[in-house]
Amino acid sequence: MSSQGDDPAARPGKHERTVYLDTLGCEKNTVDSEGALGMLIERGFRVVDDAADASLIVLNTCAFLQSARQESLERLRELADEKGDGRLVAMGCLVQGQTHDLLRDVPGLDAVIGVGQYDRLAALIDGGDGGPLGTPDEAPYAGYGTRALLGPTHVAHLKIAEGCNQKCTFCKIPALRGSQRSRSIPELLAEAHALVAQGVRELILIAQNSSAWGIDLPGQPRLGDLCRALDSIPELKWIRVMYAYPPMFNRRLAEDVWSVDKVVSYLDIPVQHASARVLERMERGYDPQKFLRQIAELRAMRPGIMLRSTALVGFPGETEDDVVLLLDFLDDVGFDHLGTFTYSHEEKTTAFAMEDDVDASEKEDRRARVESIQWDVGLARKQEWLGREVELVIDEVFEDAEDALVHSVAIEAGSDLRESWSGPVAFGRSEGFCYEVDGGVFLPAAGLIEGQFLRAELVACGPFDFLADPRKAEER
Secondary structure, three states, rough: OOOOOOOOOOOOOOOOEEEEEEOOOHHHHHHHHHHHHHHHHOOOEEEOOOOOOEEEEEEEEEOOHHHHHHHHHHHHHHHHHOOOOOOOEEEEHHHOOOOOOHHHHOOOOEEOOOOOOOHHHHHHOOEEEEEEOOHHHHHOOOHHHOOOOOOOOOOOOOOOOOOOOOOOOOOOOHHHHOOOEOHHHHHHHHHHHHHHHHHOEEEEEEOOOHHHOOOOOOOOOOHHHHHHHHHHOOOOOOEEEOOOOOOOHHHHHHHHHHOOOOOOOOEEEEEEEEEEEEEEEHHOOOOOHHHHHHHHHHHOOEEEEEEEEEEOOOOOOOHHHHHHHHHHHHHHHOOEEEEEOOOOOOOOOOOHOOOOOOHHHHHHHHHHHHHHHHHHHHHHHHHHHOOOOEEEEEEEEOOHHHHHHHHHHHOOOOOOOOHHHOOOOOEEEOOOOOOOOOOOEEOOOOOOOOOOOEEEEEEEOOOEEEEEHHHHHOOO
């Protein structure tokens, strides 16, 4: 957000339309916030970085877990205390979840709007409480074509669908976001062109289930069709697929998607568990042994691909035997990146009717065991890349190694050159790392800028990150 500094003369005039927007939760929320900001800017609002200076203060909330709801409530109360004469609006999942009467529970909150209803924001500066909430299936989600990017301009998420038709018992997304609604290729292509015009060179495709994109559209286009359309944008370099649902990302779909040149050698394919009994209770719809074969097939089809997944421990009824099955599975499959989560007992999920019978401390212990396995697996997987030359994109350039916190990065194999680094340090990614989700690559940054693509040799690694030397690539 733009900076106003402390100069009173720089503060907005009494009648100027200004907005302060804060975002909590996932990257899908970030896309919504960028769409909302873009619409407000088009309608004459100016973005400020202090809630006290805004005539409209907006918090895009998260409600996926109890901890996220608590964070949203705390931030709303902070903004209510910080605001001046502006109107405070809560939007998004916490509002849609209707687990709180926010207008009653948060003094100073002026209006609420549900998910995807940010076309109503501009009018709220003149009064009103947001109007009827409506259902998530009715939300217009306008504004994606005029997004105001909140992060770096070389990478952006492209939300290809909203909602979900899967019935995973632990997940409340269908209750918060509704049924799946795929966005059409012309609409997505127009948004992608607009993002590329802002400097974006990598698009990260996100949805609740990317594998199912298009099945609800006329003619039932598939994910490969969308990727080919995006591939036609000359300036675009990388297309990344996230949230592939295992049973639906079959060989045919994989071949179609990976036939597109700009689709990177990376796939996010959440597994959640490896006990057939637990998977059945989760209603995930697949067999762990079949999934092992599927992963082997995907790796054979795309040598060098990096795979990301997620594991959920502490689900109702999970036993020690189930945990052992999960640990053995993770050791066997060898994901390059893994996110680990503990089960949260959530209303508006099918699992809420089950007994939450795994103690909180035991859930954390199980997560620690999964993370311990993944430390070794991640290290082994990354060691296979040492000595290879790869293409990197620079996400950030730091003043020096201390500013980059590079000496706190776990490095356990290869040639650790950090003590010899002086001057700026860059953090970047190969195509095997997703922005803000996985680790990345640290390297000396002399002459490098954010958004630059270059080749470098991977010289050292830990379980999450690499160190690289761009000079060795230049010498070849």
